[in-house]
Amino acid sequence: MFVTMIKRNFVINGTLKFVTFEEGDTLADLLRRLGLRSVKIGCNAGQCGSCSVLVDGDVVRSCIKKAKDIKEHSAIETLEGMGTAKALHPLQQAFITYGAVQCGFCTPGFLMSAKALLQANPNPTRQEVREWFNKHRNICRCTGYKPIVDSVMAAAAVMRGEASMEDITYHYEEGADIYGTSHPRPGSLAKVLGVCDYGEDFAAQMSDEALHLAVVQAKVHHANILGIEYNEAENMPGVVKVITAADVKGSNILRIIPPLGSPHYYSDGLDHPIICDKKIFRYGDVVAVVAAHTRKQARMAAEKVKVIYEELPAYLTFMEAAAKDAIRVHEQSPNVYIEQPLFKGGDTREIFKTSEYSAEGSFSTTRQPHLPIEPDTAQAYWGEDGVMMIHCKSQNLYGNIAALADSIGLSKGKIRLVQNTVGGSFGYSMSAQMPALVAVCAMATDKPVSLTLSYPEHQHYTGKRSASYTNARLACDKDGKITALEFHMGIDHGAYSDASTTLTTKTIRFLGYPYNVPNIRGLSQMCFSNGNFGIAFRAFGSPQAYMASESLIDMLAAEAGIDPFEFRYINAAREGDLSPNSMSYRNYPMREMLDLMRPYYKQWKEEAKRKNTADKKYGVGVSFGGYHVGKSHDSAEVALELNEDGSVSHYNTWEEMGQGADIGTLAHTYRCLRELNLRPEQIHLVQNDTGTCPNTGSASSSRSHHMAGWATKIAADKLLDAMRKPDGSFRSYSEMIREGIPTKYFGKYESPSDVGHIDKNTGHGFDSVGQNFILNLAEVEVDVKTGKAKVLRYRIVSDIGIVGNRLAVTGQALGGMSHCVGFALTENYEDMKRHGTMAGAGIPSINDIPDDAEVVFNETPREYGPQNSTGCSESYQSCGHVAVLNAIYDATGVRIYTLPAAPEKIKEAMNALNRGEAVRQERWDLGCDMFERLNHFEAKATAEKLK
CATH class of the missing domain: 3.30.365.10 (Aldehyde oxidase/xanthine dehydrogenase, molybdopterin binding domain)
Structure with missing residues (x-):
């Protein structure tokens, strides 16, 4: 196929650079290909501003700006050109100090947009800051926006000479406790510099052998699958394989195991396929995946896959599905289950x-909808010792492994999950469906694979x-x-x-x-x-x-x-x-x-x-x-290790979703090890890799601070006891080694026995x-x-x-x-x-x-x-x-x-x-008489007491 290339000279972050690009490339495509990965692509439709850069001083949403429309010798600025770790721009420092960084995916776009604002208006009011971000469509899902405005106002004062960088920088007081303070998040520096790698950034670093995936999603709510025609797609340029349910080596079902103390449950939990083979259960179900050498090739081929359906009645509300004449969504379970x-x-x-x-x-x-700025993304490949490595947004790393094993056909010990830096989740990545999908594709092709959903695909795929x-x-x-x-x-x-x-x-x-x-x-x-x-x-x-x-x-x-x-x-x-x-x-x-x-x-x-x-x-x-x-029957485990230089490493799977697992881990560890007089930077965080970190549990139910906090205390007490000499002072690392005393200790906390289930x-x-x-x-x-x-x-x-x-x-x-x-x-x-x-x-x-x-x-x-x-x-x-x-x-x-x-x-x-009328409200017909059902359960409770 004939491809038209365009040559231009741009001044990128102050340096004249000769570039070439395809006619259809966006500015975001070009910049990311040049390695300027601070440019984040979220919506890819000009709606979120995460891709904002400056072109000749103006804010441009680079995901919708065609590179060919930018004039020769235009000055293009990205976050990589704003400041360095040793010389931060006031905006970068303020974003750290005032808490404008959470997941951080939108941060580069906000910083570039704010820079243009302060160049145009050095002394804005708070409302003018807000109007600017509104005009340029900078969206944040994490912060509630106020910390971002606080940061811009503080940075503006520094740039006008009314305050100093010292004034807007948090300073740790030697020996002071950081628990209960506004100590910045350890991960915020990388995020304001634009050097923090999210899923797509990690994918860009994969080997040349890596394949790109594109999903084929159902466009109906409920249907039998009569056939899938993919010969045309599989013969298209660059396509390696079209993966269907027949290629899944396991059960192809994400097993849902009800926890202890579950309510009355009338389902077998075997209802969530990785790739649908016989039936479509909802709009957005995946029926096939195309693996190709480039993303463009995969997406073009996915459009050629044809699915033949026999549509069934679609029940889109509780009342429709609970109606007496409704057919079962899942044959093995009643609809009210x-x-x-x-x-x-x-x-x-x-x-x-x-x-x-x-x-x-x-x-x-x-x-x-959860509406994170970053759409779902994951990668998978065979690692050492035949272990399936999966990089994803999971906030339930060990729990997802348990759900994956049978479904993809590997033992738990052969699956390793690593959490990418996450551009927001808010709960949807508790599901194992995305890790399962990329693992299945890596196993089917025996190649490294990467999948990033478009925003509409993400919306229709995620819960x-x-x-x-x-x-x-x-x-x-x-x-x-x-x-x-x-x-x-x-x-x-x-x-x-x-x-x-x-x-x-x-x-x-x-x-x-x-x-x-x-x-x-x-x-x-x-x-x-x-x-x-x-x-x-x-x-x-x-x-x-x-x-x-x-x-x-x-x-x-x-x-x-x-x-x-x-x-x-x-x-x-x-x-x-x-x-x-x-x-x-x-x-x-x-x-x-x-x-x-x-x-x-x-x-x-x-x-x-x-x-x-x-x-x-x-x-x-x-x-x-x-x-x-x-919850009841809950547990969390962490590990603390004394290092040769006297620092301490903390290992956990307190999944970092932007909520602050990094600062939570740091604050707990610092407080629990106060006797060692460590500085915050002497506590190293090793997090969210099931190959190196113990099972701290899911980042859900507001449990992590509580459970990981107690586990940290237990591990810290063990480490301190091991280091403590008879005179009350502490052994050094070399003394521990010389005396044969271990330097790494695990702390496991379990929920108390009085925490019974419902x-x-x-x-x-x-x-x-x-x-x-x-x-x-x-x-x-x-x-x-x-x-x-x-x-x-x-x-x-x-x-x-x-x-x-x-x-x-x-x-x-x-x-x-x-x-x-x-x-x-x-x-x-x-x-x-x-x-x-x-x-x-x-x-x-x-x-x-x-x-x-x-x-x-x-x-x-x-x-x-x-x-x-x-x-x-x-x-x-x-x-x-x-x-x-x-x-x-x-x-x-x-x-x-x-x-x-x-x-x-x-x-x-x-x-x-x-008009004097009552406000209309509908009385829901929920399909049964509540008190009849309550009488049934009251009788069951009485019978069980008698037993």
């Missing part, structure tokens, strides 16, 4: 009859937050004390059962948390459908629960004529009150947190009233919640090692003409025990807030065409997220936690969306029952209210 009841106190039906006030509603949440449908009601007495709660939740978990049992028990923990609700009857049911499969997403299971319960709290407060904030104060759990699962709360900081928030609430309420106009309405909303930390018949139990709590306050503005809601201010009162690192925790809080705002107002995944892109799926831009956002810490020590602390991340995404919805109600008098609260939905509800 998990049930978990919850009993607390007495018969709620009788209590509702005698309660003074009650409120009820039907609520639904969307299949929320999502499960959609939910809940009918619920809540009652109180004349004084506003809650008397009873009833709920029936249907969870649409999509095509596969990944993490389904854990999700079911999560949902029943948080309806009524953190209040005293004395009487509860509830049922949570899980259903297969032909939607995208459900997978972990930060705050897994709790946003669906809080959608109902925190809305009902406001609704019931209105019925009782009590301010919703004070209603929460009346009902917040006190010492001795029991959780929804009939266990004591681990801590009772609820009223202290409300007292901290009350001044903000009162001030904002008064100001909102004064701001109201005919065109704009303002309201303030509250939500109270939190999350559980870890009872499958009653819902009683704790099933976690800790708890955290979050109180949210949001102010919204609603445009009366359009119905568009905008969050103006946000406050968080957080109680996670003693804060380990303030930069990391504040970053998690603000990032969680941004996800909550998106969940409430814009984010969705149901339209396969529209929601296949980052922008189409509703990712919030900087002007969608409030700059006026603060986190207030109420630090109740956790005596059961390492350093009196516990996990935090998922609490910040648990219930903030309901604070936004409650604020919309406060502003307009209309309640939104189904997410997202899009402008047309709010406008329609306001119009109905103006």
